[in-house]
Amino acid sequence: MAARDYGQYCGVTQALELVGERWALLIVRDLLVGPRRYGELAAGLPRIPSNILAARLKQLQEAGVIRRVPRSRIIIYELTPYGHELEPVVLALGAWGFKALGDPRDEQIITPDSMTMTLRTAFRPHVAADLPPTAYAARLGPADLLVRVDGPTLDVTRGDGPVDLAFATGAEIRRLISGELAPDHAIATGVVEVLHGPGNLLDRFASTFHLAA
Incomplete structure (x- = not known):
């Protein structure tokens, strides 16, 4: 479970406790494209500290959103069926955020x-x-x-x-x-x-x- 506890009994609150921590939904976004190795996730999110990436992956696993799968002697991360249910949420959030998207900053x-x-x-x-x-x-x-x-x-x-x-x-x-x-x-x-x-x-x-x- 995520570290944050809002102390409210509500589906929105529960969702935020599961995927509302910083970087969590971006990890989900990238895994919606396809399974990724740890290094691929880190490369796609170059500003995420390694300890935070490890912590978020652990939290998302505990929440049943993602799972670790051994494949050809490596470990990959992929969404569970429960995690895939976030796709329309992520797409809708992207469309909503697009309305406020201006020119990119230098960084x-x-x-x-x-x-x-x-x-x-x-x-x-x-x-x-x-x-x-x-x-x-x-x-x-x-x-x-x-x-x-x-x-x-x-x-x-x-x-x-x-x-x-x-x-x-x-x-x-x-x-x-x-x-x-x-x-x-x-x-x-x-x-x-x-x-x-x-x-x-x-x-x-x-x-x-x-x-x-």
């Missing part, structure tokens, strides 16, 4: 897992269902993601593969997703660099991934 970074969850948050399956299947290679700062959209199904992974459009940008992806910046203007001003494929597919991307700011 703020982009990670592949954070961008993966941003895309999952912004994905509009009802729009994608009426569009042709499309694959994108999105270079978002240091994060290289392969984004496949097939009807209402979204798959975001790291790595390479055949794509219809490859493009590069950074934190200013926020302006494209929010609709603040039109796709053609994003390309014309260099905010988005088209690396491969027809640039007009960026319109499809912006229609498929949208969050109100």
Whole structure:
């Protein structure tokens, strides 16, 4: 159990006691992308002290949110079914926080897992269902993601593969997703660099991934 006890009998209070400690939900966010080794979690959260990461992992295990699993002579951490129930909560929290998201501060970074969850948050399956299947290679700062959209199904992974459009940008992806910046203007001003494929597919991307700011 988490160290914090609010002394109230309430579902919200109980949830905060389980996952409300600092860093806990970010660990859950990254594990929603997929199982991770301890070192991978630490690399994705570079500011977390090692003792705090160890403590949060222990607390989340005790709460039944995550579990340790031996795999090929290493230990990985993964969400339990109970932990996976947090996905709509994390996505909704991300959409809510996006409304207040401004330009990044100098010390703020982009990670592949954070961008993966941003895309999952912004994905509009009802729009994608009426569009042709499309694959994108999105270079978002240091994060290289392969984004496949097939009807209402979204798959975001790291790595390479055949794509219809490859493009590069950074934190200013926020302006494209929010609709603040039109796709053609994003390309014309260099905010988005088209690396491969027809640039007009960026319109499809912006229609498929949208969050109100």
